[in-house]
Amino acid sequence: MGRNAEKPPLPAPIPVPTPAQQAVLDRIRVQRERLRARSAAQRQERAIARERSRIDPAAPLPQRLLAFGRLHPVATLAVAGLALASGPRRMLRWAAVLLPLLSRLRS
Numbered sequence: 001m002g003r004n005a006e007k008p009p010l011p012a013p014i015p016v017p018t019p020a021q022q023a024v025l026d027r028i029r030v031q032r033e034r035l036r037a038r039s040a041a042q043r044q045e046r047a048i049a050r051e052r053s054r055i056d057p058a059a060p061l062p063q064r065l066l067a068f069g070r071l072h073p074v075a076t077l078a079v080a081g082l083a084l085a086s087g088p089r090r091m092l093r094w095a096a097v098l099l100p101l102l103s104r105l106r107s
Helices: 019-053 062-073 073-086 089-106
Strands: none
Touching: 062 089, 073 089
């Protein structure tokens, strides 16, 4: 290699932005920070929601039923609708059958 070997060209210097351009760059920076903060908050909310969605098997039955209702609102609504449509007498008969079964399962 001699003295006359061609050197790669230097990158062009970054021009200093005008005040209007700097204002736009500042708005972009603020927006990116806001989007990062929102993304982090959403990740945290999803983690909390996942933690809440777990049903503790050692929890009391009413608490487990409420957790099931929150996790499966359509199924809960369907069961409630069937119970209302069937009438109070039929519900009392089913309760008389199911409550002893549930008490045996718990013990």
